[in-house]
Amino acid sequence: MLETLAGRFERASKDYALNFGIERDPDWYLLKLQEELGELTQVWNRYSDRGRRGDLSNEELHLALENEAADVLGHILLFANRFGLDLPAAIERKWRFRPDGSSKL
Structure with a gap:
C-alpha cells in the first residue's frame, strides 16, 4: 500500500521537477519536507487564531490544512523512497501494527 502510494508521489514529483528544472539532489528531499512542514505550521497558526487569517x-x-498535510505526507514518502527506508517495517516496530491491515503482530 505505502509502496504504491510512494510510487505515485515519485512519478508526480519527478514530472514536476522535470517541468520546472529542479534538481532533486539528496538534500532536496529533506529541505522540501521541511518547507512543507513550515507551510502546514503556517496554515495551522492561521486556523487556530495564532496568525493572520485574512x-x-x-x-x-x-481545506488548506488538508492540502498541506497531503504535501507533508507526500514528501515523507518521497524521502523514505529516495533513501530506501522501509516504512512498513518501521511502522510495525514503532506503532505495533501492520499498515497493510493484515493480522496483528
Whole structure:
C-alpha cells in the first residue's frame, strides 16, 4: 500500500521537477519536507487564531490544512523512497501494527 502510494508521489514529483528544472539532489528531499512542514505550521497558526487569517473562512483554512498535510505526507514518502527506508517495517516496530491491515503482530 505505502509502496504504491510512494510510487505515485515519485512519478508526480519527478514530472514536476522535470517541468520546472529542479534538481532533486539528496538534500532536496529533506529541505522540501521541511518547507512543507513550515507551510502546514503556517496554515495551522492561521486556523487556530495564532496568525493572520485574512479573509479566509474556517472551511477554506480547513481545506488548506488538508492540502498541506497531503504535501507533508507526500514528501515523507518521497524521502523514505529516495533513501530506501522501509516504512512498513518501521511502522510495525514503532506503532505495533501492520499498515497493510493484515493480522496483528
